[in-house]
Amino acid sequence: xxxxxxxxxxxxxxxxxxxxxxxxxxxxxxxxxxxxxxxxxxxxxxxxxxxxxxxxxxxxxxxxxxxxxxxxxxxxxxxxxxxxxxxxxxxxxxxxxxxxxxxxxxxxxxxxxxxxxxxxxxxxxxxxxxxxxx
Amino acid sequence: xxxxxxxxxxxxxxxxxxxxxxxxxxxxxxxxxxxxxxxxxxxxxxxxxxxxxxxxxxxxxxxxxxxxxxxxxxxxxxxxxxxxxxxxxxxxxxxxxxxxxxxxxxxxxxxxxxxxxxxxxxxxxxxxxxxxxxxxxxxxxxxxxxxxxxxxxxxxxxxx
Numbered sequence: 001x002x003x004x005x006x007x008x009x010x011x012x013x014x015x016x017x018x019x020x021x022x023x024x025x026x027x028x029x030x031x032x033x034x035x036x037x038x039x040x041x042x043x044x045x046x047x048x049x050x051x052x053x054x055x056x057x058x059x060x061x062x063x064x065x066x067x068x069x070x071x072x073x074x075x076x077x078x079x080x081x082x083x084x085x086x087x088x089x090x091x092x093x094x095x096x097x098x099x100x101x102x103x104x105x106x107x108x109x110x111x112x113x114x115x116x117x118x119x120x121x122x123x124x125x126x127x128x129x130x131x132x133x134x
Numbered sequence: 135x136x137x138x139x140x141x142x143x144x145x146x147x148x149x150x151x152x153x154x155x156x157x158x159x160x161x162x163x164x165x166x167x168x169x170x171x172x173x174x175x176x177x178x179x180x181x182x183x184x185x186x187x188x189x190x191x192x193x194x195x196x197x198x199x200x201x202x203x204x205x206x207x208x209x210x211x212x213x214x215x216x217x218x219x220x221x222x223x224x225x226x227x228x229x230x231x232x233x234x235x236x237x238x239x240x241x242x243x244x245x246x247x248x249x250x251x252x253x254x255x256x257x258x259x260x261x262x263x264x265x266x267x268x269x270x271x272x273x274x275x276x277x278x279x280x281x282x283x284x285x286x287x288x289x290x291x292x293x294x
Contacts, residue, residue, distance in 0.1 A: 026162045047168045055155030059147050071136055072143025 006133045007067075009125055013077055014064025016122070021057030024104040028054075034101030038087055038111070039094070054104075056080070074133060078126040085119040092116050 024031045032050035035041060041049060060080065063073035088100060091111035099107045100115055109115050159166065 025158045028159070028163050028166045032166075047166065051159045051163075051166070051168065052151060052155035055158055056148070056151035059151040059154055063147060069143035069147055071140035072145070072147050075140045075144045076147055 003134070006129060009129055010064050010067070010070070010074075010133070013081075013122070013126055013129065014061045014073075016061070017057040017077065017080065018061030018065060020103050021054040021059075021061055023106050024050075024054035024101075025058060027104055030105055031101060034099060034104075034107065037099075037101075038091055040087055040090060070133075074126070074130045078123075078130045081119065081123040081126040085116070085123045087111075088115050088119050 028047065028050040031054065032046050035046050035049055056076065057080065060073050060076040063069050064077060084102070088111050092113050092115070100109045100111055101107050102109065109118075159168070
């Protein structure tokens with residue numbers, strides 16, 4: 001039962017990352033703009049993150065869904081969700097109210113405290129998967 | 135959790151992501167430059183599509199967001215005094231030059247114009263523009279100019 005639950009969690013996180021990555025991958029310009037609004041990264045990093053972060057989400061999402069390289073995929077998932085959590089938290093603390101950019105052009109959520117709470121749950125879920133999964 | 139295995143697999147997945155990212159960049163977004171300077175990011179279609187009125191030489195005013203709010207409430211900008219700008223626009227206390235505004239007071243032409251130094255805040259700018267219009271401020275523009283141009287503009291417009 002516990003294993004089934006963890007597997008369901010793994011698929012859920014995998015699908016989430018996969019969809020998020022696929023939506024951002026074709027439009028790095030839009031994602032770069034959304035990243036800029038966070039005021040978190042040096043400008044020169046933005047285009048690189050805009051191109052390669054969605055690709056990483058896709059790869060990690062696929063690995064989680066199909067359970068390939070699962071330890072590495074869980075590690076990346078945890079790091080990714082930790083990064084998202086920090087980004088949204090600092091935006092909320094600094095009063096930067098922008099779209100989260102999580103799903104590219106389909107992003108509708110803002111970097112508010114509700115989003116921080118949501119990201120906290122995703123981070124906890126990925127942590128459970130990383131530290132409790134087999 | 136097998137950490138050594140996890141690190142090896144993570145490295146492999148990272149390399150796969152680099153390959154996928156490079157392929158996606160080449161095939162899906164070849165015009166997107168990885169060396170894009172932040173200063174060029176203001177050239178977003180949404181910003182370019184907005185009207186860009188000329189700055190009246192005699193009335194442009196330096197504004198940060200809080201000064202903007204105070205100024206809007208000062209009576210010099212009566213028509214927009216009630217606009218809750220503070221809840222809408224990002225204000226960075228370390229760079230008050232981020233925003234410069236212009237209220238054009240000539241009867242029916244009353245309006246607000248905000249220049250942003252880049253397009254960083256364009257979504258918020260759209261929201262501000264929509265709000266102003268919903269309040270009947272029909273002449274409200276938000277646009278972006280390159281940071282260096284804005285700095286020059288501010289230097290010219292500040293009262294000696």
